[in-house]
Amino acid sequence: MFQDGSRSSGSGRGLSTTAVSNGGWRTRGFLRGWQIQNTLFNNIKFMILCCFVTILILLGTIRVGNLGSSNADSVNQSFIKETIPILAEIPSDSHSTDLAEPPKADVSPNATQRKVWLNQNPEFPNIVNGKARILLLTGSSPGPCDKPIGNYYLLKAVKNKIDYCRLHGIEIVYNMANLDEELSGYWTKLPMIRTLMLSHPEVEWIWWMDSDALFTDILFEIPLPRYENHNLVIHGYPDLLFNQKSWVALNTGIFLLRNCQWSLDLLDAWAPMGPKGKIRDETGKILTAYLKGRPAFEADDQSALIYLLLSQKEKWIEKVYVENQYYLHGFWEGLVDRYEEMIEKYHPGLGDERWPFVTHFVGCKPCGSYADYAVDRCFKSMERAFNFADNQVLKLYGFSHRGLLSPKIKRIRNETVSPLESVDKFDIRRMHMETKP
Structure with missing residues (x-):
C-alpha cells in the first residue's frame, strides 16, 4: 500500500512536475516563436522597402533611357526641364587644368x-x-x-x-x-x-x-x-x-x-x-x-x-x-x-x-x-x-581673274596716263550704299 501510495504519491508528484515543466516549455516556446515571427516580419518590411526603392531606380533609369526617343516628346520635355x-x-570625366x-x-x-x-x-x-x-x-x-x-x-x-x-x-x-x-x-x-x-x-x-x-x-x-x-x-x-x-x-x-x-x-x-x-x-x-x-x-x-x-x-x-x-x-x-x-x-x-x-x-x-x-x-x-x-x-586696281576657276589675272583698265581717275569711281571705301530690305 505504501508502495502504491508511494507510487501514487510519486505518481502525483511526477504528474505535477511534468505539468509544470510542459507549461514552462510552452511559455518559452511561445515567446521564442513570437520573437522569430517579429524578426521575420521586420525582414519582410525591409525587403519590401528595398524592392520599392529598386523599382523607383529602375523607373528612373527607364525614363532616362527613353530620353532619346522622338516619340515621347511630352515626357522628354518634362524630363528636360527637370x-x-x-x-x-x-562632373567632367576628364581632368581639368588651371588653363x-x-x-x-x-x-x-x-x-x-x-x-x-x-x-x-x-x-x-x-x-x-x-x-x-x-x-x-x-x-x-x-x-x-x-x-x-x-x-x-x-x-x-x-x-x-x-x-x-x-x-x-x-x-x-x-x-x-x-x-x-x-x-x-x-x-x-x-x-x-x-x-x-x-x-x-x-x-x-x-x-x-x-x-x-x-x-x-x-x-x-x-x-x-x-x-x-x-x-x-x-x-x-x-x-x-x-x-x-x-x-x-x-x-x-x-x-x-x-x-x-x-x-x-x-x-x-x-x-x-x-x-x-x-x-x-x-x-x-x-x-x-x-x-x-x-x-x-x-x-x-x-x-x-x-x-x-x-x-x-x-x-x-x-x-x-x-x-x-x-x-x-x-x-x-x-x-x-x-x-x-x-x-x-x-x-x-x-x-x-x-x-x-x-x-x-x-x-x-x-x-x-x-x-x-x-x-x-x-x-x-x-x-x-x-x-x-x-x-x-x-x-580698284584695274585687274580681274581670267575666270572664276582661274588664279591668273588679267588687266581690265589701262591707267598709265591718268592713274587717279578711277579711284573715286571704284574705291569701295568711298561707296556707302545703304542696304535695303
Missing part, C-alpha cells in the same frame, strides 16, 4: 567699368567715324590641316576676310589657340569671344566668322543702326525657331555679339553645356530630344544656343535679332553656280540672294580628313567664291 538646371553639376578653369572674376559691373575705361582712354573710342567699332574674330585649329590643300584654302579664306576688314575699317583677330581644354571643337569660340570682350573694352561688337565662310559681297556693310536695341545678331528663320524648334533654325557660324554685360551673361549660360566628356554627351541627348530633326550626337554650340533661347525665352530673346533680310550666312550649295548670273543681272552691295554677303561652306570641312560633300566639289566651289569676291577687290 534635368537642365542640374546639368552644370555633372581650362572658367574665369572667377566678378564681371557683373562690366558696363560701369567699361564706361569708365572709355572715358579714361579717349584714344580708344568705341565709335569711329560715326560707326561702332567692330572686331572680327575667326580662327582654326592649332595644328596643320590633314591635307596641304586645306591649308591653301584656309589661307585664301583669311585673305578674303582681311580684304573686307581693311576696306571697311574693321579690326581682325585670327585665333589658333585653344583657351579652354574642355571647350574644344565647335565650342572653342566661346572662351575666345569672352576673353576679347574683357580685353578690348573699346570694341562695341565682336563678330565671329567661321574659317570656312567667305565674304562674297565686298561692298555690303552690316546695317548696325538696325540693331540699336539688340545684343545678338544671328542669321536664322523665326518660323523654324519658334514654331518648329528646328536645330537648324539659327546658324552660329557667323554672328555679332555686343560687348556688354548681357552678352557675358549669355556666354556664361551657354558655355556650361559644352565641356567635353560626360556633360557634352548628356547634353547632346537632351538637345536631340528637344530640337526637331537633330541627329543623336554630342552637344554642339548651335543646338545649345537654340535650346537656351527657347527654354529661357523671357530672359534672352528680346535682345536677339534673327536676321534674314540679307545673307549673313549664305549656304554655298545654292549660290556658287549662280555667280555668273549675278554678275550679269545685279551688282554688289545688295547682300541678299541676288549678291550674297557671305557664302558659307557648311559641311565641306576643308581642314579635316572627311566632309559631308565631295572634296573636289567643295574646293572647286571655294575657288569660285574666292575669285568672285577677289574680282571686286582687284577692280
Whole structure:
C-alpha cells in the first residue's frame, strides 16, 4: 500500500512536475516563436522597402533611357526641364587644368567699368567715324590641316576676310589657340569671344566668322543702326525657331555679339553645356530630344544656343535679332553656280540672294580628313567664291581673274596716263550704299 501510495504519491508528484515543466516549455516556446515571427516580419518590411526603392531606380533609369526617343516628346520635355538646371553639376570625366578653369572674376559691373575705361582712354573710342567699332574674330585649329590643300584654302579664306576688314575699317583677330581644354571643337569660340570682350573694352561688337565662310559681297556693310536695341545678331528663320524648334533654325557660324554685360551673361549660360566628356554627351541627348530633326550626337554650340533661347525665352530673346533680310550666312550649295548670273543681272552691295554677303561652306570641312560633300566639289566651289569676291577687290586696281576657276589675272583698265581717275569711281571705301530690305 505504501508502495502504491508511494507510487501514487510519486505518481502525483511526477504528474505535477511534468505539468509544470510542459507549461514552462510552452511559455518559452511561445515567446521564442513570437520573437522569430517579429524578426521575420521586420525582414519582410525591409525587403519590401528595398524592392520599392529598386523599382523607383529602375523607373528612373527607364525614363532616362527613353530620353532619346522622338516619340515621347511630352515626357522628354518634362524630363528636360527637370534635368537642365542640374546639368552644370555633372562632373567632367576628364581632368581639368588651371588653363581650362572658367574665369572667377566678378564681371557683373562690366558696363560701369567699361564706361569708365572709355572715358579714361579717349584714344580708344568705341565709335569711329560715326560707326561702332567692330572686331572680327575667326580662327582654326592649332595644328596643320590633314591635307596641304586645306591649308591653301584656309589661307585664301583669311585673305578674303582681311580684304573686307581693311576696306571697311574693321579690326581682325585670327585665333589658333585653344583657351579652354574642355571647350574644344565647335565650342572653342566661346572662351575666345569672352576673353576679347574683357580685353578690348573699346570694341562695341565682336563678330565671329567661321574659317570656312567667305565674304562674297565686298561692298555690303552690316546695317548696325538696325540693331540699336539688340545684343545678338544671328542669321536664322523665326518660323523654324519658334514654331518648329528646328536645330537648324539659327546658324552660329557667323554672328555679332555686343560687348556688354548681357552678352557675358549669355556666354556664361551657354558655355556650361559644352565641356567635353560626360556633360557634352548628356547634353547632346537632351538637345536631340528637344530640337526637331537633330541627329543623336554630342552637344554642339548651335543646338545649345537654340535650346537656351527657347527654354529661357523671357530672359534672352528680346535682345536677339534673327536676321534674314540679307545673307549673313549664305549656304554655298545654292549660290556658287549662280555667280555668273549675278554678275550679269545685279551688282554688289545688295547682300541678299541676288549678291550674297557671305557664302558659307557648311559641311565641306576643308581642314579635316572627311566632309559631308565631295572634296573636289567643295574646293572647286571655294575657288569660285574666292575669285568672285577677289574680282571686286582687284577692280580698284584695274585687274580681274581670267575666270572664276582661274588664279591668273588679267588687266581690265589701262591707267598709265591718268592713274587717279578711277579711284573715286571704284574705291569701295568711298561707296556707302545703304542696304535695303
